[in-house]
Amino acid sequence: MSLDLKSLVRTIPDYPKKGILFRDITTLIEHPDGFRESVERIAAAHRGQGITHVAGIEARGFIFGAGVAIALGTGFVPIRKKGKLPGETIGQNYALEYGVDTIEIHADVVTAGHKVLLVDDLIATGGTAIAAVGLLRRTGALVEQAAFAIDLPDLGGASKLAAEGIAVSALMEFAGH
Numbered sequence: 001m002s003l004d005l006k007s008l009v010r011t012i013p014d015y016p017k018k019g020i021l022f023r024d025i026t027t028l029i030e031h032p033d034g035f036r037e038s039v040e041r042i043a044a045a046h047r048g049q050g051i052t053h054v055a056g057i058e059a060r061g062f063i064f065g066a067g068v069a070i071a072l073g074t075g076f077v078p079i080r081k082k083g084k085l086p087g088e089t090i091g092q093n094y095a096l097e098y099g100v101d102t103i104e105i106h107a108d109v110v111t112a113g114h115k116v117l118l119v120d121d122l123i124a125t126g127g128t129a130i131a132a133v134g135l136l137r138r139t140g141a142l143v144e145q146a147a148f149a150i151d152l153p154d155l156g157g158a159s160k161l162a163a164e165g166i167a168v169s170a171l172m173e174f175a176g177h
Contacts, residue, residue, distance in 0.1 A: 002037070021176050023122060025149055053077050053109075054074050054076055060120065060122070065120070078105070079132050082101070088108070092138070118146040120132075123151050125155050133146070133161070
């Protein structure tokens with residue numbers, strides 16, 4: 001049985017600010033068959049490709065990424081906001097609309113020879129995903145693919161990742177922002 005996953009995503013208008021159509025994946029992950037099928041579709045698209053680790057971006061990327069890692073039989077790498085991981089970390093700054101933020105991973109989690117799949121719930125402008133790729137690549141890891149539940153193609157994030165040599169896949173697309 002193949003579910004219409006897009007129908008399981010709730011759209012909330014004017015959140016977090018007026019004019020935004022927020023694509024809420026909580027309704028998808030609350031649906032047992034929809035969540036299972038989402039994870040399995042992402043994993044199936046990356047089986048047999050030598051993936052050694054799945055990296056998920058805080059916070060909703062943890063939900064999909066951990067499931068994909070289990071399905072692929074790999075380790076999971078949490079990419080967290082600055083100051084959230086214990087032990088030695090390496091970080092990567094990235095631009096926000098009004099300022100700069102930092103993401104981090106453990107310094108010893110992946111190295112040269114590891115092949116990492118980046119996973120997140122949604123790709124919009126691509127800023128965080130590009131920073132995550134840069135951070136992972138600084139360890140020597142090979143990062144060539146990223147998978148998302150949702151792509152908002154009008155915001156250009158997937159195109160920016162492609163320009164960085166990343167093959168981008170998404171389970172569904174929504175027009176607009």
